[in-house]
Amino acid sequence: MGLVQHEGGPCGVLATVQAYVLKYLLFFSDNLGNPEVSDPSYASGQRRFYQSSFAARDDFSSLTEDVKTRALVHAMVEILFLCGTGKRAAVALIGGVNRGEIDASLEGLSVESAIDFQKVLRISTFTSRKDAFHLLLANIRLFESRLGAMLFLISSLLSRGLECIQADRDDPSQPLVTAPFGHASQEIVNLLLCGEAVPNVFDGKMDLGGGMSLKGIPNDVEVGFLTLLESLNLCKVGQYLKCPKWPIWVVGSESHYTVLFALNPNVQEENELEERESKIRRAFDAQDQSGGGGFISVEGFQQVLRETDITFPSDKLEDLCNPGIIVWSEFWQALLQLDKRSGGMKDPTGLMGKKQFTIYHFNGIAKSVLNGNANSGGSIPVQRPRICKLNVSVPPRWTQDEYLADVASSSTSGSKDDSVLSLAPPFQTCQHAPLVDCIRTRWPRAVCSWVGDVPSIV
Numbered sequence: 001m002g003l004v005q006h007e008g009g010p011c012g013v014l015a016t017v018q019a020y021v022l023k024y025l026l027f028f029s030d031n032l033g034n035p036e037v038s039d040p041s042y043a044s045g046q047r048r049f050y051q052s053s054f055a056a057r058d059d060f061s062s063l064t065e066d067v068k069t070r071a072l073v074h075a076m077v078e079i080l081f082l083c084g085t086g087k088r089a090a091v092a093l094i095g096g097v098n099r100g101e102i103d104a105s106l107e108g109l110s111v112e113s114a115i116d117f118q119k120v121l122r123i124s125t126f127t128s129r130k131d132a133f134h135l136l137l138a139n140i141r142l143f144e145s146r147l148g149a150m151l152f153l154i155s156s157l158l159s160r161g162l163e164c165i166q167a168d169r170d171d172p173s174q175p176l177v178t179a180p181f182g183h184a185s186q187e188i189v190n191l192l193l194c195g196e197a198v199p200n201v202f203d204g205k206m207d208l209g210g211g212m213s214l215k216g217i218p219n220d221v222e223v224g225f226l227t228l229l230e231s232l233n234l235c236k237v238g239q240y241l242k243c244p245k246w247p248i249w250v251v252g253s254e255s256h257y258t259v260l261f262a263l264n265p266n267v268q269e270e271n272e273l274e275e276r277e278s279k280i281r282r283a284f285d286a287q288d289q290s291g292g293g294g295f296i297s298v299e300g301f302q303q304v305l306r307e308t309d310i311t312f313p314s315d316k317l318e319d320l321c322n323p324g325i326i327v328w329s330e331f332w333q334a335l336l337q338l339d340k341r342s343g344g345m346k347d348p349t350g351l352m353g354k355k356q357f358t359i360y361h362f363n364g365i366a367k368s369v370l371n372g373n374a375n376s377g378g379s380i381p382v383q384r385p386r387i388c389k390l391n392v393s394v395p396p397r398w399t400q401d402e403y404l405a406d407v408a409s410s411s412t413s414g415s416k417d418d419s420v421l422s423l424a425p426p427f428q429t430c431q432h433a434p435l436v437d438c439i440r441t442r443w444p445r446a447v448c449s450w451v452g453d454v455p456s457i458v
Contacts, residue, residue: 001025001060001068002259002385005364010149012184014364015257016192017152019223019248020075022261022362025063027246032070035133038078040086040222060387073136076143076152077129078222082195083159088125089132090158092151093139095122102141123158153184156191168197170214189250189257193241194221201225203238203282206289217241226260227252228457231437236294239282242442243268251361251438253457259362260439267357273345280335283307284328294328301326310335310343355394355443361435361455362387388455392439393447434458 003014003021024032031037080089097105111117126132136143143152157165157176166172169187176185176197187197194217200206202216217240224244229235229252241249247262270278287300296304298321305312312320312334320326320334338344366383435455436448 001063002362002387003072003364004366004383004385006366006383009182010184011257011364012189013149013153013192015250015259016189016223017072017075017079018259018362018364019250019261020078021068021071022248022259023223023246024071024074025067026248026261026263027265028074029067029071032067032074035130038074038081038129038133069137069140072143073133073140076136076155077133079192080132080155080159081129083156083191085195088127088159089129090155091124091126091132091135091139092154092158093122093124093142094120094147094151096120097142102145106145106147121154153188156188160191160195160197165191165197168215170199183255184257186252189225189252190217193223193225193250194218201227201235201237201241203240203285208289220245222246223248223250225250225252226438226441228254228434228438230441231434236285237441238285239278243278247359249442251435251457253434256363256365256458258364258457260359260435261362262357262359264357267355267359277345280304280308280310281328284331295325297325301331308343310338312338312342355392357392359390359392359439360387361390361457363456386453386456388450388452390435390439390448390450390455392443394443395445395447 001022003018005011005014024037028037031042034042036042077089080091081087084090094106094109109120111120124135126135142148160168165176165187168191174185176188177183178185185199186201187199190199190201191197196215196218198215198217200214200216204216204218206214206216208214217238219240221240221244223246225237225241226249227235227237230237247265247267249260251258251260283304284296287296287304288294289296289300301321304310316334316338320330335345337346339346363386365385367386368381369384430447431449431454433448433454433456435457436446438457439446439448
């Protein structure tokens, strides 16, 4: 059910396309015959109640080649029209290639430079999703060839328009594909996720003053993004990417992209207090001009209080404002002490929400595994991607005492040891991997367990 990556480099493109493929396989498998199912209006109104047909049987082996191919084509159509602001899509093909003999046709193709490549490119532009779907379906073997990822990237760039691509970026002088290994930049991943080649993962724009700003994700997205870099405090992923319309996320590490997904959209549903926290955090982040540092000015803080209807006692408000800046952790501690009726998070039940769900991780890098051979009676190695099923338990929200104890433990030990997760059910086995750190950027203090090999994000 997944795209296989045999060499390093194209994971930024492959993983993002994979995320969209999963959207269609999991949630639109009964509608893949409709060439216009990728139109955003098609699924409007049904998302909250839509559950994957795989949720009950937990079995991906029943997928037919036709279903997988159509899901791939629908994913490509959606991304290209997203890049074209919903109005147009460009498709880059290789001229003179025999559709029935793709490998043989490409065997004699010599591409030593960009100029060589441009000579054989043939570009078609579409305003109809149906027409684009049929052309891509007819040429899907070309996109499954060794040039497929490059052709799709070029198609995406041309769908957006090269002038728009450069205008999207904060620094147009930097390469979109980095040397020496050909890794996709964050601009490429963001282009395929939100339709714009912006370089940052926070929401909206960050005003730096003096007419300067940094560009982030402009609006809601269909599939999201999580990154290990956030757990290392090197960036801050905004709510648009953390809470996509479908429970599917591209996961970034220092050198690779993989995919995380759930079979049921309700893993993202929030209770009243979670919705309240999300609203407050969005308002706070909108005033945070520190690049995700987690602090805002007193003026920005006053704006947050107005937008979220929070009323602190005058002495507490003075304590928070005295240092001249307001740090999120201190603001959050104060909210936990403030009663709900005053806009705070104090919950007399002490539960504050708890979740348990299953999530899957897919790594497209091919890995040698033994495959039984009935004829020889032995096993032969085959190259396959990896999928891992994780059980996730998200403990109840902090009470004030637990929050302070956790902060003290983290600040003194500096360790990622799971022993601080004291609220986990006693039957839950705690396992750790870098993927868990990524998951915790979306579900703080989540406890994860799995069977078999450790899920790898590299």
